[in-house]
Amino acid sequence: MTPLNRFEIHQPATITEASRMLLEHGEEGGCYAGGTELLLALRHRALQYQHLVDIKVIPGLNSIQAANDWIDIGAACTHRDIERSPLIREKLPVVAEMESHVANVRVRASGTIGGNLCFAEPHSDPATLLLALEAVVRTEGESGARELRVDELINGAYSNSLEPGELLTSIHIPVLLPVQRAAYVKYQIRERPALGLAVVLDTPDGGATISQARIAIGCLCPFPRRSAAAEEMLRGSREEVEALIPQAAEVLADDAELIDDNEGAADYKRHLLGVFLRRAVARALDGA
Amino acid sequence: MKRPGDFRIVNHSVPRADGVAKVTGRAMYTSDIELDGMTWAKVLRSPFAHARIVSIDTAAARQSPGVLDVITGTDLASLRPYYGHAVKDHPILAIDKVRFIGEPVAAVVAEDDLSAEEALQLIEVEYEELPSVMEVDASLAPEAPLIHDEAYTEGAFRGFKDGRQASGNVCQYVKVKWGDAAAAFASAAHVVENEFHFPMAYAYAMEAYVAIADYSKKGLTVYSSAQHPFMVRHDLADIFDLPLNAVRMIIPYVGGGYGSKSYTKIEPIAAVCSWRTGRPVKLRLSIDEAFLTTRGDDARVRIRTACDAEGKFLARQATIHLNTGAYAENSPLVCAKAANRIIGPYLIPNVDIDCYAVYTNTVPASSYRGFGSTQVTFPAESQNEELADLIGVDPFEFRMRNLAQRGEVIYPGLRPIDADVPGDLRQIESKFEEWGAVQEGRGRAVGCSASDAGSHPVTSAMIHVYSDGSVSVLSGATEIGQGSHTVLAQIAAEEMGVPMSKVRVVGGDTAITPFERSTGASRTTTLMGRAVLEACREAIAQLMSFAAEALGVAQSALIEECGGVRHGDTQWSWGEVIEKHFKHKDTSIIGRAYLRQTGDLKLMPPFWEIGVVGTEISVDQETGKIRLERLMTVGDVGLAINPAAAEGQDLGAATMGIGVGLFEELIYDGQQLTNGSLLEYRVPRFSDLAPDIHMTLAQNQDGSGPYGAKGGGEGSLNPIPACLANALYRATGARVRRLPLTPERVWRALQERPKV
Numbered sequence A: 001m002t003p004l005n006r007f008e009i010h011q012p013a014t015i016t017e018a019s020r021m022l023l024e025h026g027e028e029g030g031c032y033a034g035g036t037e038l039l040l041a042l043r044h045r046a047l048q049y050q051h052l053v054d055i056k057v058i059p060g061l062n063s064i065q066a067a068n069d070w071i072d073i074g075a076a077c078t079h080r081d082i083e084r085s086p087l088i089r090e091k092l093p094v095v096a097e098m099e100s101h102v103a104n105v106r107v108r109a110s111g112t113i114g115g116n117l118c119f120a121e122p123h124s125d126p127a128t129l130l131l132a133l134e135a136v137v138r139t140e141g142e143s144g145a146r147e148l149r150v151d152e153l154i155n156g157a158y159s160n161s162l163e164p165g166e167l168l169t170s171i172h173i174p175v176l177l178p179v180q181r182a183a184y185v186k187y188q189i190r191e192r193p194a195l196g197l198a199v200v201l202d203t204p205d206g207g208a209t210i211s212q213a214r215i216a217i218g219c220l221c222p223f224p225r226r227s228a229a230a231e232e233m234l235r236g237s238r239e240e241v242e243a244l245i246p247q248a249a250e251v252l253a254d255d256a257e258l259i260d261d262n263e264g265a266a267d268y269k270r271h272l273l274g275v276f277l278r279r280a281v282a283r284a285l286d287g288a
Numbered sequence B: 001m002k003r004p005g006d007f008r009i010v011n012h013s014v015p016r017a018d019g020v021a022k023v024t025g026r027a028m029y030t031s032d033i034e035l036d037g038m039t040w041a042k043v044l045r046s047p048f049a050h051a052r053i054v055s056i057d058t059a060a061a062r063q064s065p066g067v068l069d070v071i072t073g074t075d076l077a078s079l080r081p082y083y084g085h086a087v088k089d090h091p092i093l094a095i096d097k098v099r100f101i102g103e104p105v106a107a108v109v110a111e112d113d114l115s116a117e118e119a120l121q122l123i124e125v126e127y128e129e130l131p132s133v134m135e136v137d138a139s140l141a142p143e144a145p146l147i148h149d150e151a152y153t154e155g156a157f158r159g160f161k162d163g164r165q166a167s168g169n170v171c172q173y174v175k176v177k178w179g180d181a182a183a184a185f186a187s188a189a190h191v192v193e194n195e196f197h198f199p200m201a202y203a204y205a206m207e208a209y210v211a212i213a214d215y216s217k218k219g220l221t222v223y224s225s226a227q228h229p230f231m232v233r234h235d236l237a238d239i240f241d242l243p244l245n246a247v248r249m250i251i252p253y254v255g256g257g258y259g260s261k262s263y264t265k266i267e268p269i270a271a272v273c274s275w276r277t278g279r280p281v282k283l284r285l286s287i288d289e290a291f292l293t294t295r296g297d298d299a300r301v302r303i304r305t306a307c308d309a310e311g312k313f314l315a316r317q318a319t320i321h322l323n324t325g326a327y328a329e330n331s332p333l334v335c336a337k338a339a340n341r342i343i344g345p346y347l348i349p350n351v352d353i354d355c356y357a358v359y360t361n362t363v364p365a366s367s368y369r370g371f372g373s374t375q376v377t378f379p380a381e382s383q384n385e386e387l388a389d390l391i392g393v394d395p396f397e398f399r400m401r402n403l404a405q406r407g408e409v410i411y412p413g414l415r416p417i418d419a420d421v422p423g424d425l426r427q428i429e430s431k432f433e434e435w436g437a438v439q440e441g442r443g444r445a446v447g448c449s450a451s452d453a454g455s456h457p458v459t460s461a462m463i464h465v466y467s468d469g470s471v472s473v474l475s476g477a478t479e480i481g482q483g484s485h486t487v488l489a490q491i492a493a494e495e496m497g498v499p500m501s502k503v504r505v506v507g508g509d510t511a512i513t514p515f516e517r518s519t520g521a522s523r524t525t526t527l528m529g530r531a532v533l534e535a536c537r538e539a540i541a542q543l544m545s546f547a548a549e550a551l552g553v554a555q556s557a558l559i560e561e562c563g564g565v566r567h568g569d570t571q572w573s574w575g576e577v578i579e580k581h582f583k584h585k586d587t588s589i590i591g592r593a594y595l596r597q598t599g600d601l602k603l604m605p606p607f608w609e610i611g612v613v614g615t616e617i618s619v620d621q622e623t624g625k626i627r628l629e630r631l632m633t634v635g636d637v638g639l640a641i642n643p644a645a646a647e648g649q650d651l652g653a654a655t656m657g658i659g660v661g662l663f664e665e666l667i668y669d670g671q672q673l674t675n676g677s678l679l680e681y682r683v684p685r686f687s688d689l690a691p692d693i694h695m696t697l698a699q700n701q702d703g704s705g706p707y708g709a710k711g712g713g714e715g716s717l718n719p720i721p722a723c724l725a726n727a728l729y730r731a732t733g734a735r736v737r738r739l740p741l742t743p744e745r746v747w748r749a750l751q752e753r754p755k756v
């Protein structure tokens, strides 16, 4: 086994202290949450931190809170915390369901949602669903707190828009309105998903018509994205929407800049987008 | 011969001797061992597929804290730095040039692994890149660069057939021919011809390679995860020119092999590190490095089969190209096996097979569970099914018309078939009947294979029988997870008439255990099991004469009983006989047995390993994803010494077949291996197992092993990929001739299907 390089662990008591530590160590330091990505990257010398700031010891960073119309998930919550949270299961079952299929139980037990989003690995399940749910991520740093959309936080493959010393602190998710139905579907052969697709559909009449649609795709593109043009196509009666699914999928595929790689050739991924868009809409509307 | 029902311990699923230690984490593996003064080695690997080494600057690495030595190929001139049991083409560390990305170029020895790793980063190597060949066709092209320009010597155990037939980049060539195939094809009623591709696969084992070497004036001791300690001993003795008794291989528990741990791997590197530093050295690879150490041969098979109007085979012709990678390793053997295992358990009167193992600038290929059979059963059984369809005969019926009956010879000069293969197939057939009609969208298929298994029958065993009635079995076979230590103890307990708790298997130490050629080719139960049985019988023969002497009667007056001897009212256990013989407590006697290629083991192979499986799959026609719904295996093992262990082997083997059948494939993009890690290389998971699994054992006591036992453990892998492909055809009408059957590949085949 390749040994890790030498490093020092720092355990801050507050977010402010964590932020200060990160600033102090600059390029040589980084946040350490569950370590599931970090340790692999350090082992492969893709990251070369000499100082790890262990943020999961910060009190409160792993709390889950809810009000009537939103849920707040602390950045240091593990996938397992979220999957098993009664609050989330009740108020946002689509999130709990998605989380229960992230990675494997070992990764879910230590990997955090914050680490998932900040690492911006292209094959993220949460990022795609959170984008469709119009979640907002909250950050804190030297220059104060910010709120960002998921596609503002993740601005490229393995790239985020956090400033030096800035931490992701929580994810704020509006709960679905009574007229909204959501579904997340994914396609996976290997260790990480090859395609993730989330839909949030507004249907005032129990599924007969769709007044508004949000669609987010991930994994087959460098970072998750939505397409206004495709969303526009999924408005109308259910029949109309279903008839336009293939075209909407084409639009999504055009947007995704699909490439041939070990996960499949671009034409296959294009085809899969059609299959899974249909399955996602059906699951959202029929719960199947 | 004892029959099932007559046994006390054999043929019972007794608990594994190593089970508790393994599941509680107390079992010792090489990784767990720490020697006094032990240091660590790390290996610098080549970033080029083919390059000349211009210079290596180790000065900075030597200055790095904790570093004891930095060793490169040029430091090995006083040794015999090339090894290989088949072809001595493998340098311990690259000499003058590198032949694949990942080849060891230098080793750092340091006080701890991190210091070694840090120093690696300070070694400067200057390379001059050479043109590389990554695939068989490129390697065989007339203008292809030569990967090995030196004339290597043959290894001691299986060299170039008839001298180096091999020329250019051909590592080994094997021809199998009988009858007149050309004439048979010319007049055949039906002929099918196709090309098939078997992927480059990695025999993933949970434990990566690890070795600890301790070289001193007294000799060399190596702890290792090796599967064939005596073969590794040979290479090490040769490298250092040491007598056999000065090289001691100790093999603790091994965390799986599946072919990847056979023959010499990293032991020579650890050994030269210790030789240079005079300190014990541990070298432990990561799984990512294991991916760069060995793999299975990928194969392209052009195959043509003819049958008559009744569906009887007339001829088979095939040209097999194996991509053997940068070094021969065990591929000359895989080459020979692929050439003859493409026949299957069938009678084919005219055969003409050419098999080439071809060097390329990729990770060296070696043994992979099934040894060549996996690669060729896929084309053979796919094509058999195509022929059956062509003439409109049911797949079972087609096979029945062609299967060899017990005692028939499928391969001239080899042992006649020692199994009832048609009977095995009938078991699958009746299970299929029980399952009823196949649901829409699903497909069902049967498949079979025959492998000349067992390898050279050169096996010795020794037992100590103690005066307190306990027994030790000294066996050179490696407990690699297959359960051999349990099975061998069962045989000794059965023969010596003692409970399992009184038997201990001492294994894995070449200074203590007698010679065993290898732990592979499914041989251990058959050959080591038989040697243990014979050693017990030899001990009992001595004990009978000792008892006669002690009683002052003729041996013929004694009655041998379970666990001892009786004469009139006098009843002595074997322990009592020993104590009376020596008139001393705590004494013991030695029973021994040697197996050679003589008597009933004269004809090769020692036994045929039969694989007979049935599968049912469902297919997501939109994504192309296949799911195995039902699996049945028939383990034709003669007699299962431990039925649960035998079934475990069948399930494991079949699961490996699911891996290579559905997902496993090492992918090169140009010179670079793109998925050499477990995150990228998909091995089977529990969730991939069929929800409905039936494992049966055929126990006809028709093998050359103890009580008529024969080996298992590979058979149930070999036909699985073909079975999946044939089931896919049944389900969808799509025929895929390239493994693995990835969803994308299946989806494309579904698109290209002739429209009905």
Ligand SMILES: Cc1cc2nc3c(=O)[nH]c(=O)nc-3n(C[C@H](O)[C@H](O)[C@H](O)COP(=O)(O)OP(=O)(O)OC[C@H]3O[C@@H](n4cnc5c(N)ncnc54)[C@H](O)[C@@H]3O)c2cc1C
Pocket (backbone or CB within 6 Å): A030, A031, A032, A033, A034, A035, A036, A037, A038, A039, A055, A075, A076, A101, A102, A103, A104, A107, A110, A111, A112, A113, A114, A115, A116, A117, A118, A119, A121, A123, A124, A125, A126, A162, A166, A167, A168, A169, A191, A192, A193, B679
């Ligand atoms: C085998 C495997 C399979 C996986 N499969 C899936 C899958 O199917 N679907 C999926 O979505 N994901 C998958 N993942 C990714 C997994 O979800 C992430 O590894 C995990 O969530 C990362 O969290 P962590 O706490 O371990 O992050 P760490 O490894 O600790 O950190 C990751 C990165 O984020 C930074 N970071 C962490 N927290 C913060 C913060 N609060 N603020 C700022 N920066 C921060 C770290 O500095 C580091 O650069 C898989 C991972 C593995 C190893």
